[in-house]
Amino acid sequence: MRKRHPIRRVIYGLFLILFCIVAGTAAFYGVKGYRMYKDAVSQVSVADRFEEIQNEEHFTQYEDLPEFYINAVISVEDHRFRRHPGIDPIAICRAAWTDIKAMSFVEGGSTITQQLAKNMLFTQDKKMERKMAEVFAVLDIEREYSKEEILELYVNTSSFGSGYYGIYAAAEGYFGKPPSELTDYESAMLAGVPNAPSMYSPDVSMEQASQRVGQVLRSMVEYGYLTQEEADKIKESGM
Numbered sequence: 001m002r003k004r005h006p007i008r009r010v011i012y013g014l015f016l017i018l019f020c021i022v023a024g025t026a027a028f029y030g031v032k033g034y035r036m037y038k039d040a041v042s043q044v045s046v047a048d049r050f051e052e053i054q055n056e057e058h059f060t061q062y063e064d065l066p067e068f069y070i071n072a073v074i075s076v077e078d079h080r081f082r083r084h085p086g087i088d089p090i091a092i093c094r095a096a097w098t099d100i101k102a103m104s105f106v107e108g109g110s111t112i113t114q115q116l117a118k119n120m121l122f123t124q125d126k127k128m129e130r131k132m133a134e135v136f137a138v139l140d141i142e143r144e145y146s147k148e149e150i151l152e153l154y155v156n157t158s159s160f161g162s163g164y165y166g167i168y169a170a171a172e173g174y175f176g177k178p179p180s181e182l183t184d185y186e187s188a189m190l191a192g193v194p195n196a197p198s199m200y201s202p203d204v205s206m207e208q209a210s211q212r213v214g215q216v217l218r219s220m221v222e223y224g225y226l227t228q229e230e231a232d233k234i235k236e237s238g239m
Contacts, residue, residue, distance in 0.1 A: 033132025040121040040133065046140045049120045053153055058168040060179050062152040065167070068184045072191035073155065075219040078112040081151070086113040086142035087135060112154050113138045119157040158194040161201030174202055185238035188216045213238060 044052075053059065062070075074081050080088050088111050110118070117137035122130050141150060160170035167190065171179045175186050182190065192212035193200045202209040217231040226234075 032129035033134075034136055036122070036129055036133035037136040040137070041140075044121075046120070046137065046144070050145070050149075050153060053120070053156055056156075056166075058166070059156055060152075060166070060168045062148045064178075064180045065152075065155065066180065066182050066184075066187050069167075069179065069182060069187035069191060070151065071225040072188050072216050072220060073151070074112070075223045075225055076191055076216045077115070077195070079219070079223045081112050082147055084111060086111060086138035110134070111138070113141055113150055116150060116154040116157065117141060119154070159197050160190065160193045161197030162203045183237070184234045185213065188213045188220075188234065189238075192216045210238065 078088070080090070114134045117134045118130070121137055122133060145153075155167040157166065159165055160167070160174075162173060164170040164173045167179050170190055170193070171177055171182055171186075174190070175182065189202065189209055189212070192215060193202075193209070195212075198204060200209050200212040214235060217226065217235055220226040221228050221231050
């Protein structure tokens with residue numbers, strides 16, 4: 001019987017140890033995350049929180065959102081939104097690799113549904129247990145609500161900087177109009193703000209906000225929502 005090469009045995013052993021560490025860490029934070037999730041929904045259920053948000057003044061329904069804005073949000077925040085079950089393994093792996101290289105939380109890999117869960121139920125702290133708590137909340141949300149309802153709630157609970165929460169407040173605050181009247185350029189700008197409101201808010205830096213518009217339009221071209229010619233015209237319209 002052929003013996004396994006010593007180096008291979010070492011590599012196999014290291015891999016097994018690493019797997020056990022990862023599995024143990026996931027289990028540890030999974031338990032803590034589940035407790036955090038249960039604590040959050042014991043105070044207010046997902047259904048009650050949804051209803052509470054939907055009853056707020058100036059809640060903007062999905063059909064009142066410009067199609068361009070919807071496509072812009074999906075393309076720049078979560079381009080597989082309509083296809084995944086609330087968790088995007090590809091985005092998580094990419095984000096984990098980025099975080100490992102940076103030795104910090106640089107990229108979250110969060111889907112729109114995860115961001116909604118965070119906005120509704122949890123703090124903004126970047127802690128592993130909170131990320132795990134999001135997963136349990138996402139399972140509830142995706143089971144009970146349509147993608148349209150999820151996106152609708154997401155844009156109504158997002159921070160747009162300058163004290164504006166929700167797409168209605170942002171559209172009125174920055175442009176003096178309801179969301180249904182936003183131009184394509186304005187829609188692209190607001191789609192890009194929630195990623196980093198302190199940086200991309202037009203009130204903070206119009207230059208940064210305009211650069212972010214370019215990023216949003218490039219994403220829309222990449223994922224087939226626009227041609228490059230259309231994107232160029234929209235960018236020129238805001239100059």
